[in-house]
Amino acid sequence: MRSIYSVHPEDFKSYQTQTIRERFLLDGLAQPNQINCAYTHYDRMIVGVANPIDQQLELENHPNLRAEYFLQRREIGIINVAGDGLVIVDGQTYNVNKLDCLYIGKGVKSVTFASAYSDNPAVFYLLSCPAHVTHSTTLLANEDAIKVNAGGSSTANKRVINKYIHADGIQSCQLVMGLTILSEGSVWNTMPAHIHDRRMEAYFYFDVPDGQRIFHYMGQGDETRHIIIANYEAVVSPPWSIHSGSGTASYSFIWGMAGENLDYTDMDPVNIVDLK
Numbered sequence: 001m002r003s004i005y006s007v008h009p010e011d012f013k014s015y016q017t018q019t020i021r022e023r024f025l026l027d028g029l030a031q032p033n034q035i036n037c038a039y040t041h042y043d044r045m046i047v048g049v050a051n052p053i054d055q056q057l058e059l060e061n062h063p064n065l066r067a068e069y070f071l072q073r074r075e076i077g078i079i080n081v082a083g084d085g086l087v088i089v090d091g092q093t094y095n096v097n098k099l100d101c102l103y104i105g106k107g108v109k110s111v112t113f114a115s116a117y118s119d120n121p122a123v124f125y126l127l128s129c130p131a132h133v134t135h136s137t138t139l140l141a142n143e144d145a146i147k148v149n150a151g152g153s154s155t156a157n158k159r160v161i162n163k164y165i166h167a168d169g170i171q172s173c174q175l176v177m178g179l180t181i182l183s184e185g186s187v188w189n190t191m192p193a194h195i196h197d198r199r200m201e202a203y204f205y206f207d208v209p210d211g212q213r214i215f216h217y218m219g220q221g222d223e224t225r226h227i228i229i230a231n232y233e234a235v236v237s238p239p240w241s242i243h244s245g246s247g248t249a250s251y252s253f254i255w256g257m258a259g260e261n262l263d264y265t266d267m268d269p270v271n272i273v274d275l276k
């Protein structure tokens with residue numbers, strides 16, 4: 001499992017493209033019949049993708065965790081972004097289809113991923129952070145997620161924010177997770193931008209059309225940089241950084257956070273005119 005270490009904002013100012021990509025971009029996670037995870041030192045969040053095709057994939061323990069099994073001291077949120085999928089949790093099977101979310105609490109010993117159809121396989125995005133108590137394993141279908149309309153077409157940022165794991169949704173220790181779907185013709189996410197020094201965040205872009213890319217902006221509000229991101233790639237946002245993107249076409253992304261609180265709305269906005 002690849003490790004991503006924390007970066008100081010003063011050091012970040014001197015980074016060129018390649019260093020920004022090495023320190024923050026999580027590419028190559030989605031591989032057929034594999035689970036690939038990265039261990040970040042941002043709130044110890046693990047970011048991963050399980051892409052079962054014609055095999056079941058077991059979430060394996062990792063030496064970094066110094067645990068008896070993956071979820072001994074962790075919780076995990078799972079969102080499927082592709083074909084119909086199954087997640088087997090200590091022997092119980094959950095149907096997790098596109099845009100559905102499954103939360104699994106601390107103490108579960110066995111988590112297995114499978115696709116319902118090998119010719120239209122599931123792609124499960126995973127976020128796992130340390131947990132101190134057990135919250136119930138909970139499946140939330142997309143239609144039952146809280147939806148918030150944001151932005152507008154005149155500013156090319158009309159989108160729907162779907163909240164799954166948060167203070168008023170699926171209960172967790174520190175994980176907050178959901179996804180945002182851009183309307184056709186809208187390309188800007190999270191603009192106006194914000195930071196939240198209390199929580200790290202990771203974005204995972206999906207439904208990016210072939211041949212299109214996302215310009216993802218990061219850095220302190222007056223020292224922004226960008227990296228260009230493809231479908232099924234994730235990017236880590238340090239607590240001091242904005243996280244915002246504009247696509248060359250419409251797209252969707254999963255956001256997820258861990259840290260001090262579970263209040264989705266706890267953000268410190270950066271005015272558009274103050275960005276540099």
Ligand SMILES: O=C[C@H](O)[C@@H](O)CC(=O)C(=O)O
Nearest residue numbers: 159161180189190191255267
């Ligand atoms: O802290 C919250 C996150 O950055 C995202 O949920 C923002 C987002 O989905 C959007 O504005 O489109």
Ligand SMILES: [Zn+2]
Nearest residue numbers: 194196201243
């Ligand atoms: Zn945020």
